[in-house]
Amino acid sequence: xxxxxxxxxxxxxxxxxxxxxxxxxxxxxxxxxxxxxxxxxxxxxxxxxxxxxxxxxxxxxxxxxxxxxxxxxxxxxxxxxxxxxxxxxxxxxxxxxxxxxxxxxxxxxxxxxxxxxxxxxxxxxxxxxxxxxxxxxxxxxxxxxxxxxxxxxxxxxxxxxxxxxxxxxxxxxxxxxxxxxxxxxxxxxxxxxxxxxxxxxxxxxxxxxxxxxxxxxxxxxxxxxxxxxxxxxxxxxxxxxxxxxxxxxxxxxxxxxxxxxxxxxxxxxxxxxxxxxxxxxxxxxxxxxxxxxxxxxxxxxxxxxxxxxxxxxxxxxxxxxxxxxxxxx
Numbered sequence: 001x002x003x004x005x006x007x008x009x010x011x012x013x014x015x016x017x018x019x020x021x022x023x024x025x026x027x028x029x030x031x032x033x034x035x036x037x038x039x040x041x042x043x044x045x046x047x048x049x050x051x052x053x054x055x056x057x058x059x060x061x062x063x064x065x066x067x068x069x070x071x072x073x074x075x076x077x078x079x080x081x082x083x084x085x086x087x088x089x090x091x092x093x094x095x096x097x098x099x100x101x102x103x104x105x106x107x108x109x110x111x112x113x114x115x116x117x118x119x120x121x122x123x124x125x126x127x128x129x130x131x132x133x134x135x136x137x138x139x140x141x142x143x144x145x146x147x148x149x150x151x152x153x154x155x156x157x158x159x160x161x162x163x164x165x166x167x168x169x170x171x172x173x174x175x176x177x178x179x180x181x182x183x184x185x186x187x188x189x190x191x192x193x194x195x196x197x198x199x200x201x202x203x204x205x206x207x208x209x210x211x212x213x214x215x216x217x218x219x220x221x222x223x224x225x226x227x228x229x230x231x232x233x234x235x236x237x238x239x240x241x242x243x244x245x246x247x248x249x250x251x252x253x254x255x256x257x258x259x260x261x262x263x264x265x266x267x268x269x270x271x272x273x274x275x276x277x278x279x280x281x282x283x284x285x286x287x288x289x290x291x292x293x294x295x296x297x298x299x300x301x302x303x304x305x306x307x308x309x310x311x312x313x314x315x316x317x318x319x320x321x322x323x324x325x326x327x328x329x
Contacts, residue, residue, distance in 0.1 A: 006063060045095075046101070051311055084114065088111055139281070161322050163179065
């Protein structure tokens with residue numbers, strides 16, 4: 001038997017989330033690698049699943065947790081053997097396949113990444129999908145030719161997981177990073193991560209003109225909606241915006257003006273189904289480029305039991321940085 005968070009659907013359509021015990025027979029039969037999970041994390045999507053605020057879960061009952069780090073205990077996959085240290089991000093885990101907010105998971109070997117030697121399981125989950133997505137965004141800006149001398153980089157949703165790691169990465173690469181946040185009290189935290197300056201998210205969150213004063217060489221946006229539209233409208237000629245989130249909304253209430261008059265690029269960043277080669281490249285860059293002392297500043301470590309109430313906090317924007325779940329605590 002092992003501890004796990006289990007989600008079930010009530011008759012009225014609401015979600016019941018509880019800490020319980022499962023056994024290996026209840027793990028998915030279509031997985032070919034059984035992993036002892038040491039650490040998981042709570043992402044925004046996990047918060048939606050646990051609270052039932054959005055129809056993230058599409059198969060019931062479900063163990064949430066789109067991220068996991070641990071050690072292989074059994075495998076019929078040719079690439080993995082007992083004792084291998086692995087990381088899991090995405091692939092519909094915690095949505096249609098039982099996830100990693102548990103002490104054990106049975107996963108498909110093709111989904112797993114070998115954990116870099118210099119990244120502990122705890123730090124791998126401090127990075128998690130949020131940090132891995134942040135690296136994909138930063139790499140996309142670099143690949144588009146946005147250099148550190150091109151101009152300032154805006155990071156929206158700055159105190160969240162994606163934003164925090166994006167600031168740490170980009171500032172370590174030598175970029176001048178401007179953090180957008182609605183939490184003035186987090187200014188010292190964001191500057192400690194490497195932000196050069198802070199702006200109030202209210203400057204971006206309301207409807208704005210199709211074209212505005214050119215400010216940003218590049219943008220990492222995890223917010224969407226009006227915030228993304230305003231970021232596009234303020235991006236300098238030839239710049240690029242990496243979009244990876246929808247905290248403000250799914251809509252894009254803007255115009256084509258920034259694209260056809262300033263030649264900017266909107267780069268869609270998907271971390272859930274990204275091919276393995278791209279995942280491995282992102283994790284290798286995280287292993288070499290992410291300052292671990294800055295990562296430590298982001299971590300709030302909690303237990304599986306504490307993950308239940310904290311899921312609501314992350315949806316309500318009350319979480320700074322990364323919630324790391326020690327599943328054995």
